[in-house]
Amino acid sequence: xxxxxxxxxxxCFGDLGVCVITYFLPCITAGRNARAVDKSCLIHGLxxxxxxxxxxxxxxxxxxxxxxxxxxxxxxxxxxxxxFCPLCALAxxxxxxxxxxxxxxxxxE
Numbered sequence: 001x002x003x004x005x006x007x008x009x010x011x012c013f014g015d016l017g018v019c020v021i022t023y024f025l026p027c028i029t030a031g032r033n034a035r036a037v038d039k040s041c042l043i044h045g046l047x048x049x050x051x052x053x054x055x056x057x058x059x060x061x062x063x064x065x066x067x068x069x070x071x072x073x074x075x076x077x078x079x080x081x082x083x084f085c086p087l088c089a090l091a092x093x094x095x096x097x098x099x100x101x102x103x104x105x106x107x108x109e
Contacts, residue, residue: 002070002071007096015098018094018095022091026090027046027048028045030048037068038064058082059082071096
């Protein structure tokens with residue numbers, strides 16, 4: 001059985017630095033999140049400027065984070081999160097990636 005995200009979708013102010021960077025420069029957060037799961041930082045960062053491409057890229061990154069950290073959810077929810085709350089979803093992923101992995105999962109160095 002999987003676990004839940006370490007912070008909620010609307011917990012943007014849980015990490016003010018991530019919140020500010022994501023609000024003003026979402027391409028940086030998108031690229032960093034992608035790099036953390038071995039995806040192209042450049043492509044995912046630039047995808048922020050092309051809405052359909054962004055939705056596809058961001059959904060893939062969110063899914064990779066969920067799988068790596070054994071978080072419950074599905075592709076549909078990942079896509080909906082990025083369509084309706086893209087900045088909140090990016091910030092939530094960034095906060096999750098900063099949270100140490102506990103339990104039986106293996107942390108990436």
